Amino acid sequence: MTIIAIKHQLMQFFNEALLEKMARRCGFTRRLRCLEPRLFILALIQVICTGNITSISHLHQQINGLMPEKKHRIQYRPFYNQLKKSALTDLVKILVKFAIAQFVEKHLIPPPKKFQRFKNILLQDGSSFKVHSALSDPFAYRFSPSLAAVECHMTMSLFTQAPTGMTITADTASERAYLPAPETLRDQLLLADAGYVDFQYFQQVSQYGGSFVVRGGQSLNPRIIEAKNAQGKPLPKLSNLKLKDITRRKNRSEVLDLTCRRDGFEFRIIRRWVAEERRYCLWLTNLSATEFTADDIMVVYRCRWQVELLFKELKSHTNWRGFATRQKSLVENLIWLSLLGLLLRRSLARRLLPTVSLLKAANNSCIWLRPILNGVLQKAWSEIGFYLQEAKEYLSQNAFKTPQRKIRKNSTLDECLEKINY
Template sequence: MDLMSGHYNYLGISPNSESERHYNPFAYEIQDTLLLMDAGYFNIDYCYQADKHGGHVIMRTNGKINPDIKAAFDSQGLAIEGLIGKKLKQLKWHREQIIDLDVQWKSKPGTHRLIAFWDRNKSAIGYLITNLKRAQFSADKVSELYGLRWQIELFFKELKSYSGLKTFNTRDKSIAESLVWASMLTLLLKRFIARASGLIHQVTISTQKVARCANDWLPDILKALLSGREYRIKKTLRKWCRYFSEYACRAHPKRDNQTLFVQLTETHV
C-alpha cells in the first residue's frame, strides 16, 4: 500500500497459512522508499539487503530475538554504557521507557538499529528494527512513523465494512478470488473519487464518509461512464465532487491537521 496515495501497489491472494515474507518487495525495489512492516515480515537479512540498496525500513520484530548490544542510548540520545556487551534479553525494563540500541546477530551480517519500547496494548516490550539514521530520526520519531502503518488496518476495515469483502459466501475458489478483486477495485475507485474531490475543491475529504454513502453515488457515476457520453460523465462527476466537498469533509480538520498522517499526505488545508 502506498501511504501517500492511500492506494495499494500490489495485491496477492494466497492461503492464510502462507508466510507473509513471500510477498515482500525485492530489496532493490525500495530504493529511496520507507517501508513499514509488521512482525510477520521480520527478516534481518532483508533489512541488511534493503539498506545496501538504498531503501529504508521500520520493521516490527517478535519478542523472541536476542541479539548482542553494541551501543545503547536513552530517548534523549545520551549513551548508556552499562548495556554494551549484554544480550537484549538482559535488558531491565521500566514502563514508558524507550531505549535506542545498536545490535548484532552473530550469524547475521551488519549492525542494526533496534528501538525497544513498552507496548501498552500487549503489556510487553515491543521492538522496532530500522536503518533510519539516529541523527535525523529520534527513537520517538521512528515510533511515530511506524504508527502510520495503522492506515493498513483502516484500509482493511473499509474493505470489510463498505466494499462487501465479508458479505459473500462461496466455496468456489474462482468466484471467491473474483469477488475479492471486485472489492479491491471498488475501494480504489471510491478513494480516487474522494481524493480528486478534495483536490478540486481544496478541502480535506473523509474517505470513510465517501465509502459509507457509495450506494447513492457510485451507481450514478458508473451509469454515466457506461453511457460513453462525455458531457454526461463530466456533469455527473462535477455533481458528486461538489457534494463530497460539502458533506464528506473530515469532522475535525484542525485536529487532524496536527497528525503526522495528514501532514505527510495532504497537499492542502
C-alpha cells in the same frame, strides 16, 4: 482537477474498444456476445462498490437491473460462467494497473523534509477472511484444517495512498514470502508489522540501499553494541548485554535506542515501555540515528496504519461477506474487482474533494458514486458533468474530515507527518 478533466479520464478508462481489446488479449472474450466486456465490468464495479450484496445470485439480479437494454440482460448460468473464468482475473489485474496509472496522483501527500530522500514509502501488510469450507484445499485456514480462508498480501504507497501490488494466497502462506524484492527497494522505505521480521531479508535490503522500519516481536533477543536513551545520552552499562537482560529494575528509561548486532548485521532497536499494558514495544530499523531519532522512528511507524485502513475499507465497503462460493477462481475474481472498485472510488472522491474523508465517502457511495457510474454505463456523457458536480457538492457537505478528539489526534496521518516535519 476540473470536472471536465475527470469526465475525460472516465471516458478513456471505460473506452469500449479498448476494453474489448484487453478482454480479447487475455482470453476473457473470444466472440462478442450481447453483454460486452465494458458493460460486464462496469456493472460489477457499480454493484460491488455501491450495493449491498448478500450472494452471487443477488449480484446477478442487481446487474441485470442496471443493463441499459433488455438484450443485455443475461441468465444466471451464463453470468456465473463468465464470472468464474480465470481469464477474468487477468483482465481485472490489467485494469487495476491501468487505474493506478490513470487515476492515482503521484504526489498526493507532500513528503516532509525527512522523507524527501525516499523515492517512495511502502506499507506492507496482509489480511485474511473466511471463504466457503469447500475451498479448504486451495485456501487452507491456519487455525482449522476443515475451514478455508484467503490471505491478501498488500503493498501500498504512502505518498499516493494506493496499492502498488497484491497477491492472493491461502491463509497458511508465509507473509514474509510476499515482501517486495530487496533489489527493488533502493532509496525506498519499507514499513511492516511484526510478522515480517526476517534478518536475512533486512540485510539484503540494506545492501541494496533500501531502508526499513518493522515492528519487532517479543522473542527478539540480540546482543547490544551501544545503548542510548531517547535524548541521545549514552548508557555504557547496557553495552554487551542481551536485549532481554535489560529489565525495568536494571534501567528505568521509558525509551531506549539500541544498536544491536546479529550474525554480523548491525541495526537499531527502539524499545519503549508501555505502562498501561505493562510490556515493551519494539521497532527494528536501519535508519541512522543522526537523521531519525527514536521518537521519529515511532512516529514514522504509525504511518503504516494507512494500509490497515485500506483493508478495512476493502472488506467493509466492497461486499466481501457475500463471497460464499465453492469456486476458487470466482473468489479471486471478486477480490480483484473489489480492489478495482476501491481504486476508482478513492480516486474520484479525492479528485472531487482533496480533503475528503475516505470512510465517509465509502459509507455513502450509493448516493454520490452510483449516479456517476450509472451515467458511464448508459453512455450519458452529456450528463456526467452534472453528476460529478452533484457528487462534489455532496462530498463537500457530508464527507469532509472532522477535527479529531485530542486523545485520537496523534494517530492521524496529518499529525504524524507534522511531527516528522517538526
